[in-house]
Amino acid sequence: MLNTVYRLVEPRRIESEFSDIDVNGDSVLVRPTHLSICNADQRYFQGTRPPEVLKKKLPMALIHEAIGKVIYDPAGDFEPGQKVVMVPNTPMEEDDIVAENYLRSSKFRASGFDGFMQDIVAMRRDRVVAVPDGIDDYVAAFTELVSVSYHAINRFDRKAHGRRNVLGVWGDGNLAFITSLLLKKRFPESKVYIFGKHEYKMDDFAFADETFFIDAIPEDLRIDHGFECVGKAGSGTSINQIIDYINPEGCIAALGVSEDPVPINTRMILEKGLTLYGSSRSSADDFRHLLQFYKEHPEVVDYLSSIIGEIVEVRTIKDMTHAFDADIQKHGGKTVMVWKK
Numbered sequence: 001m002l003n004t005v006y007r008l009v010e011p012r013r014i015e016s017e018f019s020d021i022d023v024n025g026d027s028v029l030v031r032p033t034h035l036s037i038c039n040a041d042q043r044y045f046q047g048t049r050p051p052e053v054l055k056k057k058l059p060m061a062l063i064h065e066a067i068g069k070v071i072y073d074p075a076g077d078f079e080p081g082q083k084v085v086m087v088p089n090t091p092m093e094e095d096d097i098v099a100e101n102y103l104r105s106s107k108f109r110a111s112g113f114d115g116f117m118q119d120i121v122a123m124r125r126d127r128v129v130a131v132p133d134g135i136d137d138y139v140a141a142f143t144e145l146v147s148v149s150y151h152a153i154n155r156f157d158r159k160a161h162g163r164r165n166v167l168g169v170w171g172d173g174n175l176a177f178i179t180s181l182l183l184k185k186r187f188p189e190s191k192v193y194i195f196g197k198h199e200y201k202m203d204d205f206a207f208a209d210e211t212f213f214i215d216a217i218p219e220d221l222r223i224d225h226g227f228e229c230v231g232k233a234g235s236g237t238s239i240n241q242i243i244d245y246i247n248p249e250g251c252i253a254a255l256g257v258s259e260d261p262v263p264i265n266t267r268m269i270l271e272k273g274l275t276l277y278g279s280s281r282s283s284a285d286d287f288r289h290l291l292q293f294y295k296e297h298p299e300v301v302d303y304l305s306s307i308i309g310e311i312v313e314v315r316t317i318k319d320m321t322h323a324f325d326a327d328i329q330k331h332g333g334k335t336v337m338v339w340k341k
């Protein structure tokens with residue numbers, strides 16, 4: 001079957017290319033319907049990754065957050081027209097200890113191999129998860145980003161000691177919003193504090209117990225555990241601020257992506273006996289459990305709908321470029337491309 005893939009060939013330049021899909025294989029064929037833009041896509045589109053990385057990874061179809069409709073499943077597990085979320089992480093081996101999203105052999109769509117900017121995506125069947133009825137399409141489109149927070153919180157629950165009176169989330173963007181919302185749902189007895197830069201963004205965190213500007217944190221404030229959801233150079237400053245305000249033996253989750261190494265106050269990590277751990281991406285099981293969580297807590301989906309930002313209908317390559325430009329100029333929220341291809 002003939003397919004069209006829309007690949008970024010160099011920063012800001014997307015080209016279409018025909019490819020062939022083998023309909024005799026075991027893949028589930030999915031037509032993308034709603035694609036959501038991640039900061040990682042923007043780093044490729046705007047060319048802010050180092051030249052050697054761009055040289056190695058491009059040409060490549062962007063987008064790793066998407067839902068679509070099944071058009072053909074040779075095994076019949078999925079009905080034609082069924083709404084599904086596509087899982088970008090694709091493990092190539094199994095390991096008893098290391099989760100699929102940390103295996104160095106795993107492939108991740110839109111970071112080394114083609115993402116979802118295609119007319120039809122041939123998906124390995126274990127990478128396709130049915131979307132339950134009644135979940136808003138625009139929220140479902142960024143299930144992957146929410147699954148990252150879901151995964152990070154499971155890691156936190158396994159690693160952190162049991163005193164969880166105050167949890168601190170650094171950042172006031174989408175990842176911080178989602179992480180703090182899921183934390184509040186999962187640990188309703190804990191106070192969830194937000195530490196950010198922008199009043200208009202922190203105003204949206206209505207479910208949080210307190211919000212603080214990072215340059216006006218009360219001297220005597222303490223948190224038991226912290227989550228860094230900032231990225232870039234702010235990763236370093238926020239992790240160091242968490243180290244300043246965290247109680248001894250607390251855990252710090254690093255989620256933000258920085259292109260450059262960041263200096264961290266290791267002396268105080270030692271003196272306070274802290275645990276600093278990274279959390280990246282998610283597994284197919286995280287998607288499955290999250291969608292079940294959505295079913296049980298529809299109010300979470302309602303909260304998430306408040307971060308739907310720009311919605312851009314895409315029919316042409318010019319529309320794709322427009323969507324990335326609209327996303328980079330936005331004040332906040334998730335940009336969703338409605339794929340009218």
Ligand SMILES: NC(=O)C1=CN([C@@H]2O[C@H](COP(=O)(O)OP(=O)(O)OC[C@H]3O[C@@H](n4cnc5c(N)ncnc54)[C@H](OP(=O)(O)O)[C@@H]3O)[C@@H](O)[C@H]2O)C=CC1
Binds near residue numbers: 171173234238
């Ligand atoms: N671990 C993973 O698997 C994933 C990681 N990410 C990464 O997470 C990071 C956050 O993503 P996202 O929420 O979408 O990004 P945003 O840029 O929307 O959010 C970051 C926010 O934090 C603010 N900020 C900057 N410095 C600080 C600081 N020192 N303390 C507190 N807040 C600060 C920023 O303000 P301003 O813009 O003014 O600087 C911005 O509003 C990115 O690096 C992204 O790539 C995303 C998805 C998955």
Ligand SMILES: O=C(CO)[C@H](O)[C@H](O)COP(=O)(O)O
Binds near residue numbers: 112145148257280
């Ligand atoms: O967004 C992400 C997951 O949702 C990750 O930050 C992304 O996978 C990082 O990839 P890359 O190494 O290509 O920047």
Ligand SMILES: [Zn+2]
Binds near residue numbers: 038039040145
């Ligand atoms: Zn992402």
